[in-house]
Amino acid sequence: MPQVKNERPLVYLDHSATTPVDPRVAETVRDTLLNQWGNPSSRYKVGNDAKLVLETARERVAALINADPANVFFTSGGTEADNTTIFGVMRHAKANGRGNHLITTQIEHSAILKSAEKLETEGIRVTYLPVLSSGAVDLDALKNVISDDTVLVSVMHVNNEVGTIQPIEEIASICEAKNAYFHTDAVQSYGKVPIDVKNSGIKLLSASSHKIYGPKGVGFLYIHPDVELDSLVYGGGQEKQVRTGTENMPGIAGFGHAALLCAEEFEKETEELRKLRDDFFLQIKEKVSGEVILNGSMENRLHSNLNLQFPGVEAESLLLALDLDNIAVSTGSACSSGSTSPSHVLLAMGLNEHQAHASIRLSLGRSNTAEGLEYAAERIAYHVNRLREMAW
Numbered sequence: 071m072p073q074v075k076n077e078r079p080l081v082y083l084d085h086s087a088t089t090p091v092d093p094r095v096a097e098t099v100r101d102t103l104l105n106q107w108g109n110p111s112s113r114y115k116v117g118n119d120a121k122l123v124l125e126t127a128r129e130r131v132a133a134l135i136n137a138d139p140a141n142v143f144f145t146s147g148g149t150e151a152d153n154t155t156i157f158g159v160m161r162h163a164k165a166n167g168r169g170n171h172l173i174t175t176q177i178e179h180s181a182i183l184k185s186a187e188k189l190e191t192e193g194i195r196v197t198y199l200p201v202l203s204s205g206a207v208d209l210d211a212l213k214n215v216i217s218d219d220t221v222l223v224s225v226m227h228v229n230n231e232v233g234t235i236q237p238i239e240e241i242a243s244i245c246e247a248k249n250a251y252f253h254t255d256a257v258q259s260y261g262k263v264p265i266d267v268k269n270s271g272i273k274l275l276s277a278s279s280h281k282i283y284g285p286k287g288v289g290f291l292y293i294h295p296d297v298e299l300d301s302l303v304y305g306g307g308q309e310k311q312v313r314t315g316t317e318n319m320p321g322i323a324g325f326g327h328a329a330l331l332c333a334e335e336f337e338k339e340t341e342e343l344r345k346l347r348d349d350f351f352l353q354i355k356e357k358v359s360g361e362v363i364l365n366g367s368m369e370n371r372l373h374s375n376l377n378l379q380f381p382g383v384e385a386e387s388l389l390l391a392l393d394l395d396n397i398a399v400s401t402g403s404a405c406s407s408g409s410t411s412p413s414h415v416l417l418a419m420g421l422n423e424h425q426a427h428a429s430i431r432l433s434l435g436r437s438n439t440a441e442g443l444e445y446a447a448e449r450i451a452y453h454v455n456r457l458r459e460m461a462w
């Protein structure tokens with residue numbers, strides 16, 4: 071007897087968590103591993119060849135944000151870029167008597183939030199800005215708390231759960247007026263939303279490869295030349311001391327190729343995904359009996375994100391049921407030892423715990439097709455309707 075298994079191909083709706091590596095990028099990673107194994111710091115041919123690979127990748131990742139490649143520093147990912155900013159800038163300022171106040175928001179990724187919490191134990195003052203129900207940061211709150219003591223303001227460009235696009239140019243100009251550095255965690259927007267560091271007042275920016283179809287374990291931090299910071303890692307001096315250690319060459323080359331593909335396919339991909347996402351949302355609303363609520367505003371939203379609340383449905387049960395249908399979604403809840411705590415982002419937007427626990431995130435990407443999404447909409451509706459009937 072053949073084994074009974076789900077023959078449906080995977081419908082992956084969690085591109086904000088990670089993306090499948092583009093096969094073209096995987097080829098570059100493989101080629102770099104096998105053929106460009108030299109140390110880019112060595113001064114003979116194989117080293118020089120590797121150096122060329124490194125600098126080509128730097129040019130490619132910098133081009134997507136219109137940065138001078140000299141201001142781009144490779145890291146082990148978005149988490150390290152965020153940590154380097156928060157700790158590196160604040161500790162340097164504190165040690166040099168340049169201020170002691172950090173401003174961030176309640177909806178940041180844990181790479182920022184946990185770093186900020188750690189700094190509080192070192193005596194640094196931190197303000198966590200609230201957000202509006204749309205998911206947008208409260209700019210009045212920022213204007214009220216920013217002061218001469220403020221060293222750094224860190225606001226993510228696009229939120230990973232609700233896809234809200236923050237008004238980073240406005241935030242940057244508020245920071246400029248107070249002489250505070252502006253950092254943006256652009257991990258969710260990099261390669262998807264236009265960014266120009268030369269015309270936006272951004273002083274630091276974090277990006278990650280595995281959110282744009284590149285390999286995991288590599289990212290970068292853009293640092294404007296005016297910014298002073300301490301590095302977190304000490305050693306041989308690679309990446310101009312900002313992030314020393316022999317470079318992750320296969321990862322960096324892959325990241326460069328992934329960025330190049332984003333640059334080439336950006337407009338076409340954005341349009342296609344927006345259309346797929348909008349059709350998908352319509353189908354879900356049509357097929358689900360009862361309420362479907364979109365969390366966050368539709369206007370200032372990443373083209374590939376939906377965050378939907380199905381009142382009365384336990385999102386965790388929905389996630390598990392969909393997994394059996396080979397459909398991958400996320401709830402945004404933090405899971406620790408069997409119990410889940412509701413999403414801090416949804417709570418900050420004013421949802422209560424029940425509403426947050428009834429919400430799922432659907433993030434589309436290059437792996438999705440109209441056919442797959444039709445199937446997903448049908449299964450989501452089937453399970454939502456079924457779970458609601460059970461709840462009564």
Ligand SMILES: *Cc1c(COP(=O)(O)O)cnc(C)c1O
Nearest residue numbers: 147148149179181230257258278
């Ligand atoms: C994924 C993510 C990170 C962490 O990046 P890694 O490369 O996985 O360390 C940071 N910030 C945001 C907004 C993210 O989505």
